[in-house]
Amino acid sequence: MKKVLTLLICGVLLMLTACGSGSEESGTEAKEVVKLGILQHVEHPSLDAAREGFIEALKEAGYEEGKNLEINYHNAQNDMNNNMTIANKLVAEESDLILAIATPSAQAVVQSTKDIPVLFTAITDPVGADLVESLEKPGGNVTGTSDTHPEAIKNTIDSINEFIPDAKKVGIIYNDGEPNSVVNVENAKKALEEIGLEAVETTVSTSSEVKQAAESLVGRADVFYIPKDNTVVSALESVITVANEKKIPTFVGESDSVKRGTFASYGFEYHDLGMTTGKMAVDIIEGKKPSEIPVGFPENLELVINKKAAEKEGITLTEEMMKDATVVGE
Known part of the structure; x- marks a missing residue:
């Protein structure tokens, strides 16, 4: 009888240990807040x-x-x-x-x-x-x-030459108080110079100044280029309004802005x-x-074109222009 009692006690202890172990495991699986x-x-x-x-x-x-x-x-x-x-x-x-x-x-x-x-x-x-x-x-x-994909700005600037071959001057709107914008604009100007295009710059400090800046470029620029600038992109519709009214093709620094109504970008x-x-x-x-952990970069870069924006900005799209592009705004 004593032997049986000992076995029973051992069995209960084993069960309790197993329960405690299971509880511990589920506690491990449930991540801390x-x-x-x-x-x-x-x-x-x-x-x-x-x-x-x-x-x-x-x-x-x-x-x-x-x-x-x-x-x-x-x-x-x-x-x-x-x-x-x-x-x-x-x-x-x-x-x-x-x-x-x-x-x-x-x-x-x-x-x-x-x-x-x-x-x-x-x-x-x-x-x-x-x-x-x-x-x-x-x-x-x-x-x-x-x-900053190493080829994004260069590819977008090159597409100005390809899609708008008569363009000579490129209007750039940015906030020179944003260090990221200054870097982007310097890279864009270098790419423009390489293909024989002239940069016409205008700067803003707040989003409320963006429309006036776009209007100031009318007659001075054949196309607009909007870099990855937080101030300008947050008021992008102001640029789009001017571009549509004056039939000015608009190229941008990232593809989300194309989806909002600008013409084209090499983005991700x-x-x-x-x-x-x-x-x-x-x-x-x-x-x-x-x-x-090393700093990461965008892996995929693609040409994005907004078909509806092309129509509003007076651009005639061809099959050749769209063959390698992701087309939005259809």
Whole structure:
């Protein structure tokens, strides 16, 4: 009887141990709540798409808002002072990870913390903006993705020559207070010079100045080129209105702006760029250091043409022009 009792006790202990083990395993599978801070410089479709792609990548990896992910999103409304205030707030709230979207927001966050892991996306020149030490070895607590495909600007500028062969002068609107825009414009001017086109520049400080800037180029420019500039892109409809009224072909720095009503760009999907950044975030959450993750770039580059915009801007599309393009606005 004593032997039977001993066996029963052992059996109960084994069952309890098994239960405890199962509970421990499910506790491991249920990921701890991650506090994610997001600072976005301004709202427009490209930056929104990058943010959405980032969150989607986290969800695919098992991190979902309302379950094990707390998202604290802020829009700086194109204001540098707002960027610094929000960045300091996200740091004070002890975020586990901060995503900064666009250069001004990234600079503000990087200045605010050396301890919290920081990811950036939609950045033209991470090294020039003093966000990382190098693209291959970022160093410190920061890494992310750049939206500068090495061939994007050159290909878009070359397409001006191809699609609008009579064009001589290219009007460029940008905010010279945005470091990313200055870099993009310098690259565009270099590409224009190489094919014998003249750049006609006009600058803005706020989105409310964009329409007037576009109007000031009428009669001085044969086509418009809008770089990846947050101020101008956030008010892109103002440029489109002028382009449509005056039949001025409009080329842009990214394909989301083509979908909004401009004519053409060699671009990529910002949603995909955001997803790449989100996968980096998963690696960091699960133990990898930002300094160990090289800066990423867009992988796919394609010509995007808006058929409806071509009609409104007085461009006659041919099968040859569209054969290698993704056509939208049909």
